Amino acid sequence: MRSDLHAAPTTRALRVFLAVLFGCLLAGCVAGNGKSGCDAGCQQDREITSAIESAIRERAALPDWEVQVQTEHGIVYLHGLVDTIVQKDAIEAIARATPGVLGVENALNLRASSR
Numbered sequence: 605m606r607s608d609l610h611a612a613p614t615t616r617a618l619r620v621f622l623a624v625l626f627g628c629l630l631a632g633c634v635a636g637n638g639k640s641g642c643d644a645g646c647q648q649d650r651e652i653t654s655a656i657e658s659a660i661r662e663r664a665a666l667p668d669w670e671v672q673v674q675t676e677h678g679i680v681y682l683h684g685l686v687d688t689i690v691q692k693d694a695i696e697a698i699a700r701a702t703p704g705v706l707g708v709e710n711a712l713n714l715r716a717s718s719r
Contacts, residue, residue: 649675652704656680659698666691671712673699678706685715 642650652675660666660673671684680699686692696710 645677648704649677652678652680652702655702656699659702660695663694663698666695671695675705678704680705680708682708682710682712684712686712687715689714 653673656673656675660671666686670686671682674681674683680702682695682699686695692710692712692714695712696708699705699708699710
């Protein structure tokens with residue numbers, strides 16, 4: 605078995621390129637979670653998330669403490685628990701009406717006591 609040091613220069617270059625590419629992709633995922641560097645798209649995702657969370661807080665009937673909002677590349681992901689279908693639909697409507705949103709994945713669930 606050959607070691608990396610004895611691999612053909614093209615093979616080594618490809619491995620280095622793939623390692624750097626993977627590192628950049630991983631850094632992008634971390635940035636999407638708000639933990640490190642952020643490009644313009646990531647910044648827009650943060651602004652979308654913040655706008656939706658603020659709009660939910662402004663509506664007293666919506667339990668924002670039970671709703672998680674995440675945005676990736678303009679797609680909003682909603683997770684958590686709500687009391688009624690009306691609340692679920694209202695939160696989705698807020699997300700869809702937010703500038704910059706390209707789509708919404710509504711994974712909100714009704715509390716067991718609400719069913």
